[in-house]
Amino acid sequence: MERIPCTGCSLLCDDIIVRSDGLFIDEVIGACLKGKERFDQLTSNNRLLNPMIRENGVLEKSSWEDALNKTINIIKNSSNPLLYGFSNVNCEAQLKAIELARKIDGFIDSNSTICQGKVLNMAKDTGITLTTITEVINKADLIVLWGANAAESIPRLLNKVLFSRGKFRMTGREIKTLIIIDPVKIASFNVMGVRDLALQIQPNKDLELIRMLKEECCVADSIPSEGVAGIDNYDLKRLLLHLSEAENGVVIVGQGILQPQSESTIIRELLELIQMINLKQQKGRISFIMMGGHFNMAGFDHIALSTCGKNENLKFKNNELVESNDNIVSKINKEDFDCSIIVGTDPISHLPHNLSQKLASKPIIAIDNRKSATTLIADVVLPTAITGIETGGIVYRLDHVPIELKTILKPPNNLPSDEDLLNQILDKLNKT
Amino acid sequence: MEMILNTVRMVDHDQAREHALGDEKSLEQNLAIGILNPSDFKKLNLTRSLHINLSNKNGQVIVATKEDENIPQGTLLMPVSIWSNQLTNVENDEITYKNIPVNVEATRDPITTYKDLLNSIKNIK
Numbered sequence: 001m002e003r004i005p006c007t008g009c010s011l012l013c014d015d016i017i018v019r020s021d022g023l024f025i026d027e028v029i030g031a032c033l034k035g036k037e038r039f040d041q042l043t044s045n046n047r048l049l050n051p052m053i054r055e056n057g058v059l060e061k062s063s064w065e066d067a068l069n070k071t072i073n074i075i076k077n078s079s080n081p082l083l084y085g086f087s088n089v090n091c092e093a094q095l096k097a098i099e100l101a102r103k104i105d106g107f108i109d110s111n112s113t114i115c116q117g118k119v120l121n122m123a124k125d126t127g128i129t130l131t132t133i134t135e136v137i138n139k140a141d142l143i144v145l146w147g148a149n150a151a152e153s154i155p156r157l158l159n160k161v162l163f164s165r166g167k168f169r170m171t172g173r174e175i176k177t178l179i180i181i182d183p184v185k186i187a188s189f190n191v192m193g194v195r196d197l198a199l200q201i202q203p204n205k206d207l208e209l210i211r212m213l214k215e216e217c218c219v220a221d222s223i224p225s226e227g228v229a230g231i232d233n234y235d236l237k238r239l240l241l242h243l244s245e246a247e248n249g250v251v252i253v254g255q256g257i258l259q260p261q262s263e264s265t266i267i268r269e270l271l272e273l274i275q276m277i278n279l280k281q282q283k284g285r286i287s288f289i290m291m292g293g294h295f296n297m298a299g300f301d302h303i304a305l306s307t308c309g310k311n312e313n314l315k316f317k318n319n320e321l322v323e324s325n326d327n328i329v330s331k332i333n334k335e336d337f338d339c340s341i342i343v344g345t346d347p348i349s350h351l352p353h354n355l356s357q358k359l360a361s362k363p364i365i366a367i368d369n370r371k372s373a374t375t376l377i378a379d380v381v382l383p384t385a386i387t388g389i390e391t392g393g394i395v396y397r398l399d400h401v402p403i404e405l406k407t408i409l410k411p412p413n414n415l416p417s418d419e420d421l422l423n424q425i426l427d428k429l430n431k432t
Numbered sequence: 433m434e435m436i437l438n439t440v441r442m443v444d445h446d447q448a449r450e451h452a453l454g455d456e457k458s459l460e461q462n463l464a465i466g467i468l469n470p471s472d473f474k475k476l477n478l479t480r481s482l483h484i485n486l487s488n489k490n491g492q493v494i495v496a497t498k499e500d501e502n503i504p505q506g507t508l509l510m511p512v513s514i515w516s517n518q519l520t521n522v523e524n525d526e527i528t529y530k531n532i533p534v535n536v537e538a539t540r541d542p543i544t545t546y547k548d549l550l551n552s553i554k555n556i557k
Binding site: 200 | 446
């Protein structure tokens, strides 16, 4: 029996117990649905076990040598490669990927850029007070889920932050107030108690609510009697009271708040609102947690920032980092690339159709441990070990705390880790 | 009928899970769905055997339906997947996954298959 961190999602629960003989996992205790899925991938029919290359339009099994040679050929024939993904690999692989991007004068970015990285970018101007899961467990008396369906996206998050008994919150759930702001009555609404506040906001009205709360922070009693954004006056007063009276509150933001049109304004104004409340606060503060999904989405931000001084959209020329106003979406949209290296992600399943078509119009090298829409249309598929089970490494939890993963099984067919594979590609490039 | 599309990630409709564990059939069953309020279901004269044809300026796709009274009227939820991606768009170099206007109508036509969608991206054999 061994206790290991789970890489099913970005919460990286470190209390999962596995029983293994080093060849197979016999039992997994404590994992949620997402965690169980991660362990089930080991024996899934969709597991990638052999490299594949596309010949005459058909994707076929190949030797490692042929697949790596084709990879090198594609890269050598490219003058403007795109590297994307990296939220499902460890930090060591992310570091190696940046080294590869530098070597081949590529443009590299992670999934974070279309997800939680947006909040960090906005915070460059406004500032942000972040907190950790441990601090929320021990001290929080207010938890706000804004556009975040924690019960389904990060299934054990509420268990940890809401139902746990912390050092300074020994009464646990009884003293923690939960506020959910969402247009849909999501699954997280099911854990609401009598002291909690369920605010079913009208779709795309978050900005109206934020602006009203900002105004109320400046001018008391400015809440309209008819309410705002479908939320009545009484509930709005309760919301403001909770925000301004909390000793240690946390706002957990999800995709819901990131995505509405004119989204940059919403994030910026939410950050400003929290700052205003914190300035007015006499006895406490409100902090943020960004609810990214993939288990190491936060990692790329840290690795890119520490190695290149910026957390996204890294463009290299003559092996040096250069300024670029592009992001991954604009690069694909303008077709400003001539091949792509996709690592540990499935853009064909999460990018709009027209971007997928543009991405697929140029050679794709896909590095992953399972089949996906992206591997099905790729020109070269290179399989790797599953991070967190077949290979260890450092990853960053959703609250930006580094966690060390363990290796508990040997990968089948001696599959390399993502880091090893990227290293092999770099070695081959250096030799040719 | 004009509705607002919100793409979401739900634990029972997670593309990563379906790709990792399922086959094409399970992908279609679990991801090619639109979830809407029962009153909208009635307004569209839908029955369980009918599907919905979704279209907007970005594309078109046919999916199955599911009723859920927790969804606000006028809103359609879809799991983030290759099906919902037919309707999502790019604005100011950002992807919009929420609050996307979409035209919804009942249809007897079959659900758009995974293979059709992949072939529309790249002609694979």
